[in-house]
Amino acid sequence: MTQKSPLSREQIAKRVAAELQDDWLVNLGLGIPTLAVDYVPEGRDVIFHSENGIIGMGPKPGDADVDTDLMSAGKGPVTLIPGASFVHHADSFAVARGGRLDAAILGAYQVAANGDFANWRLPGKHVGGIGGAMDIAYGAQRVFITMSHTGKDGSPKLVETLTYPLTTRNCVTKVFTEIAVVAVTPDGFVLEETAPGYTPDDVVAVTGAPLIVPDEVGEIAA
Amino acid sequence: MTQKSPLSREQIAKRVAAELQDDWLVNLGLGIPTLAVDYVPEGRDVIFHSENGIIGMGPKPGDADVDTDLMSAGKGPVTLIPGASFVHHADSFAVARGGRLDAAILGAYQVAANGDFANWRLPGKHVGGIGGAMDIAYGAQRVFITMSHTGKDGSPKLVETLTYPLTTRNCVTKVFTEIAVVAVTPDGFVLEETAPGYTPDDVVAVTGAPLIVPDEVGEIAA
Amino acid sequence: MKNKKAETLDDALDRISDGDTVLVGGFGLSGIPEKLIDGVCDRGLRNLTVVNNSSGAGRIGVARMLERGCVGKVICSFPWGGASAVFKELYEAGKVDLEIVPQGILAERMRAAGAGLGGVLLPIGLGTEIAEGKAIHTVDGLEYLIEPALPGDIALVKAQKADPRGNLIYRLAARNMNPIMAMAAKYTIVEVDEDVALGTLAPENIMTPGVFVDRYLVTGRYRPETWEGAWS
Amino acid sequence: MKNKKAETLDDALDRISDGDTVLVGGFGLSGIPEKLIDGVCDRGLRNLTVVNNSSGAGRIGVARMLERGCVGKVICSFPWGGASAVFKELYEAGKVDLEIVPQGILAERMRAAGAGLGGVLLPIGLGTEIAEGKAIHTVDGLEYLIEPALPGDIALVKAQKADPRGNLIYRLAARNMNPIMAMAAKYTIVEVDEDVALGTLAPENIMTPGVFVDRYLVTGRYRPETWEGAWS
Numbered sequence: 056m057t058q059k060s061p062l063s064r065e066q067i068a069k070r071v072a073a074e075l076q077d078d079w080l081v082n083l084g085l086g087i088p089t090l091a092v093d094y095v096p097e098g099r100d101v102i103f104h105s106e107n108g109i110i111g112m113g114p115k116p117g118d119a120d121v122d123t124d125l126m127s128a129g130k131g132p133v134t135l136i137p138g139a140s141f142v143h144h145a146d147s148f149a150v151a152r153g154g155r156l157d158a159a160i161l162g163a164y165q166v167a168a169n170g171d172f173a174n175w176r177l178p179g180k181h182v183g184g185i186g187g188a189m190d191i192a193y194g195a196q197r198v199f200i201t202m203s204h205t206g207k208d209g210s211p212k213l214v215e216t217l218t219y220p221l222t223t224r225n226c227v228t229k230v231f232t233e234i235a236v237v238a239v240t241p242d243g244f245v246l247e248e249t250a251p252g253y254t255p256d257d258v259v260a261v262t263g264a265p266l267i268v269p270d271e272v273g274e275i276a277a
Numbered sequence: 278m279t280q281k282s283p284l285s286r287e288q289i290a291k292r293v294a295a296e297l298q299d300d301w302l303v304n305l306g307l308g309i310p311t312l313a314v315d316y317v318p319e320g321r322d323v324i325f326h327s328e329n330g331i332i333g334m335g336p337k338p339g340d341a342d343v344d345t346d347l348m349s350a351g352k353g354p355v356t357l358i359p360g361a362s363f364v365h366h367a368d369s370f371a372v373a374r375g376g377r378l379d380a381a382i383l384g385a386y387q388v389a390a391n392g393d394f395a396n397w398r399l400p401g402k403h404v405g406g407i408g409g410a411m412d413i414a415y416g417a418q419r420v421f422i423t424m425s426h427t428g429k430d431g432s433p434k435l436v437e438t439l440t441y442p443l444t445t446r447n448c449v450t451k452v453f454t455e456i457a458v459v460a461v462t463p464d465g466f467v468l469e470e471t472a473p474g475y476t477p478d479d480v481v482a483v484t485g486a487p488l489i490v491p492d493e494v495g496e497i498a499a
Numbered sequence: 500m501k502n503k504k505a506e507t508l509d510d511a512l513d514r515i516s517d518g519d520t521v522l523v524g525g526f527g528l529s530g531i532p533e534k535l536i537d538g539v540c541d542r543g544l545r546n547l548t549v550v551n552n553s554s555g556a557g558r559i560g561v562a563r564m565l566e567r568g569c570v571g572k573v574i575c576s577f578p579w580g581g582a583s584a585v586f587k588e589l590y591e592a593g594k595v596d597l598e599i600v601p602q603g604i605l606a607e608r609m610r611a612a613g614a615g616l617g618g619v620l621l622p623i624g625l626g627t628e629i630a631e632g633k634a635i636h637t638v639d640g641l642e643y644l645i646e647p648a649l650p651g652d653i654a655l656v657k658a659q660k661a662d663p664r665g666n667l668i669y670r671l672a673a674r675n676m677n678p679i680m681a682m683a684a685k686y687t688i689v690e691v692d693e694d695v696a697l698g699t700l701a702p703e704n705i706m707t708p709g710v711f712v713d714r715y716l717v718t719g720r721y722r723p724e725t726w727e728g729a730w731s
Numbered sequence: 732m733k734n735k736k737a738e739t740l741d742d743a744l745d746r747i748s749d750g751d752t753v754l755v756g757g758f759g760l761s762g763i764p765e766k767l768i769d770g771v772c773d774r775g776l777r778n779l780t781v782v783n784n785s786s787g788a789g790r791i792g793v794a795r796m797l798e799r800g801c802v803g804k805v806i807c808s809f810p811w812g813g814a815s816a817v818f819k820e821l822y823e824a825g826k827v828d829l830e831i832v833p834q835g836i837l838a839e840r841m842r843a844a845g846a847g848l849g850g851v852l853l854p855i856g857l858g859t860e861i862a863e864g865k866a867i868h869t870v871d872g873l874e875y876l877i878e879p880a881l882p883g884d885i886a887l888v889k890a891q892k893a894d895p896r897g898n899l900i901y902r903l904a905a906r907n908m909n910p911i912m913a914m915a916a917k918y919t920i921v922e923v924d925e926d927v928a929l930g931t932l933a934p935e936n937i938m939t940p941g942v943f944v945d946r947y948l949v950t951g952r953y954r955p956e957t958w959e960g961a962w963s
Contacts, residue, residue: 077501078500078501080710100500100501102664102710104710105904106834106835107758107759107761107904107907108758108904108906108907109904110708110709110710111664111702122903123759123760123761124761124762124902124903124904124905125761125903125904126759126760126761126904128758128759130759130760135702137697137698138662138663138664138666138697138698138700138709139702140666140700140702140705140708140709141702141703141705141901141903141904141906142708142906143838143906143907143908143909143910143911143938144758144784144834144835144837144838144907144908144911145614145838145839145841145842145911146614146682147838148614148834148835148838148839149613149614149615149682150708150710150711151615151835152614152615152616152835152854152855153612153613153614153615153682154615155710155711176860181810181811181819181822181823182811183809183811183812184785184807184808184809184810184811184812184831185808185809185831185833185834185861186808186809186833186834187808187833187834187835188833189833189835189836189855189856189859189861190615190833190834190835190836190855191835193615193854193855194615220859220860221858221859221860222859223855223859224857224858299733300732300733302942322732322733324896324942326942327672328602328603329526329527329529329672329675330526330672330674330675331672332940332941332942333896333934344671345527345528345529346529346530346670346671346672346673347529347671347672348527348528348529348672350526350527352527352528357934359929359930360894360895360896360898360929360930360932360941361934362898362932362934362935362937362940362941363669363671363672363674363934363935363937364674364940365606365674365675365676365677365678365679365706366526366602366603366605366606366675366676366679367606367607367609367610367679367846368846368914369606370602370603370606370607370846371845371846371847371914372940372942372943373603373847374603374622374623374846374847374848375844375845375846375847375914376847377942377943398628403578403579403587403590403591404579405577405579405580406553406575406576406577406578406579406580406599407576407577407599407601407602407629408576408577408601408602409576409601409602409603410601411601411603411604411623411624411627411629412601412602412603412604412623412847413603415622415623415847416847442627442628443626443627443628444627445623445627446625446626607846607848611851611852614839615854616839616851616852616853616854616875617852617853617854617868617870617873617875618851618852618868618870618875619843619848619850619851619852620843620848620849620850620851620852620877620880621848621849622847622848622849634868636849636850636866636868636877638849638850638877638879638880639879641849643848643849643850645852645868645870647870647871648852648870668935669935670935671934671935674935701936702903703900703901703902703903703906703936703938704933704935704936706935
C-alpha cells in the first residue's frame, strides 16, 4: 500500500488552481488561495480580481519594482496584466456581488454540509476581521475553500452545522484539503478525490458530517 | 404713475441670474432657466451642472463646433469651461441629491405657499415627463422657480395648495415671474420686488394665496 | 483570451430574445447604440421591455424599435418629449405600456442591479404619484421610498473605444447611462467607434472594465440619415 | 474662482472638530492621507469616529490617530490584523469602541451617503452576527438587510493630482475608497502629490469632480519614516 502523503500548502494551491478555467475572473483570499496564482494551468487566461480595486493582477514584481500603490488585498506587491483596470471599492464589490466572479478561492475555519462556511471570527479571540469575504462568497459563481481537513486538536472542520460564526450561507462549491477534494451537493458532502495513500475511509474518519463515497474516487494529482 | 412693464423672458432670466453667487454649482431646467446662463453677473464664477453628466458647461458653440456628444440636458449644444468633467448618470444625480447644487433654476406649472411645486404633468395631457426634476429639486440648496404669474386663462399659479401633480415638497426658495419676485418663507409667500409700474396690490390681485407685503418692496432691476 | 469582438451585427445580437428587458444607452442625441438598435429592428424581435431615458425622438434611438413593433413596454423618465411622436401614437392606441421612473431613480435602480443590491432607499418622490403603492422605510426619522433594483437581460451600450478584453472608454457626455447599464445587465453588447490594441487604454482611465462586457462591435462613428424630428 | 488650495496643514484642517465622524481613505499601504493624519494628531483632536477599512497597521494610517488618543470609535471591516497592535491594546483596555462592517457594505453605505440615499438593500450578512438588530426587506421573494447610509462630517482623502477646481485623479490602486469618501462627507480635504494647472486633467479622466472637494494640500509623495510593523 502507498504511503500516506498529505498535500503541502503548495500542492493544495496547485490542485485548486486546476479548477480555474480559461477566461474566468477569480478572487483569491489570504493564505493558500494566494499561492494558487502560480499554478494556473498553462494556456488558460485567468483574470485575477483584488477587492481593493484591481482587475487583472499579475505576478509578484521583482524587489526593485515594488510599488505600495499596487498591492493585493493581502498587502502583497503585484503587477498588472495587459488590459488591467482599476475601480473604486464600491465598483469593486459590485463586480463581486453582481455575479461577475467565476470563482473565489477562500480559506475557512469550518464548512458545513449545506454549503455554509465560517472564516472570519474565532469566538473569544481577536484575529483578522470580516474584510470582503461576505460579499465575495455571496456573489461568486463558485466558492472553492482551501483549508486543513481538521483543526490542530484533530477536530473535523467539515461539519454538519457550523459552531463558528457564519460568513455566508449555502455558497461553498468544493473543499480542498491536504487529504481530499470534497464537493458540496444538495445531498451533502461527496468525496471526489483523496491524497496519495489515503482511502475513502481515512477521510470519512476525520470528517464531521456524512460523506458520500461514490464508486469511483480519484487520486489527487499532487 | 409709471406704465406697467411686465418683464420679458430674457428679463426674468436676467433677474434670477442675479441671485447666482461666486463659486456656486447650479443646475438649469428647460425654457427660461436655460437663458439665465447668458446673464451671470460679471466676475462671478458660476459652474453649471447638466444632469446628463456634465460639470462645467460653457456657452453655446458656433455652428461649426456643435458636437452631438456635448449637449445639455435640454439637447442644446454646449461647450466646456476649463476644469470641466464628466460623470455617469448615477454620479450626476449623486451631485444633485447629495446636496452639492447651490441652486437649481426650474420652470413650474404651480408653486404652493408651503414650497411645494408642480412641473411635470398636466392632468389629461401627454406632455414632457418627469425627467430629473424630482432629484434636482430635492437636493438643491435653493430652488428658484421662473414662470408666468398666471396661466393663459388668468388663473393664479402661486396657490395655497397644488391642484397639479406634485414634483417635490417644501423645496421652493423664490419665484421669479414677469411681475414679481416672491419668496417662500415659513409664513408663506412674501413679496420682495415688483416689476416697473406694478404695485403690491397688483400682484396680490393675481396671486392665489395670501401674499405678505413688507413695508419696503423694491422694483425689479430689469 | 476570449474573443469578445463580434464580426457582424447578427453575431453581436444573437443572445437577445423576444420578451427580454433591454437597457438601451443614450441621452438626447448622445451615446446611443444606433447600429445595434438597427440590428434589433432587423431581427424582428417582439415584446421587448425597453429601458432608456426617453421614448426616443424623431427616428432616433428607441423610436425606431417602437416603430418596427419590437417593444411591448417602455420604462423611461421622459416619455412625452415633443419629438416622441412614434411612442405617443402607439401608447394612445394601447399598443405599448409605460412605466415612468424619474431620471435619478432610474439611474440608481440600474446601478443597484449592477452592484448586486436588492434596491435603494430614495428620499425623492414622496407624496407624489411616483410613490403610489411603494414601501416606505424610515431611517433616523426621515422617510424613504424603497425602490427595487432594475436589472436587464441585455444592455445595448455605446462607447468610444474598446480593447480586446472589452475595456471601454466613453466620449464626452456620450457616457450618460452607458456605464451603469453595462453593469446592470446579464449580457452586455457594446457598439464602439473603434477598437484598440490590448494595453492601449490606460488602466486608470478605463471607465467600464471588460468584466462587464460580453460582446462588442466596431461600427465607426454613427451619423443618422436624418436628424429630422429629433430636435423639437 | 474659489481657492481650494490650502497653504498649510493647519489651514487644510481647520474645519475638523472633536467628536466628528472622519472618513479616512486608504487600504493596506496604498492611498492613505498620511500628512493629514499627522495634522489631525498634532491638533490634539479628541473623540473622533474614524471610518477606514482597517484599524491601522504598525504606525501607518489611522493607527497614529489611535496612538495619539484622537479616536473614540472605529468603524472598519478588518480590525484585528496582525499589525493592528495599537488598536488592539486600546480596545482591550476599553478605551475605544468598534463597529465591524463588512468591506462591501462599508463601501455601499458610504456611497449611499454621497448619493443622497437613505440606505441600500444588501443581500449579504443574512443569518450572520452582522444582521443582528437590522431590518430585513423582501424584494421578489429574496431577503435583504436594510443598511443605512454612512455619512462623514469630514473626509480625509489621498489623491495623486488636483487642479485648482479640486478635480482629482488617483494613482493605481491608491484609488480604493478615496473617491467614495470624497462624495460621502460634508467637507472633503484632500492630500495630493502635486497640483496641476487648470485644464491639464482631461475631463473624461477625472475620477472625482472638484464639486466634491473643499480643500486640498500639496504634500509630495509620502514615504513613512518606517514601514516597521506594517507588514505582518
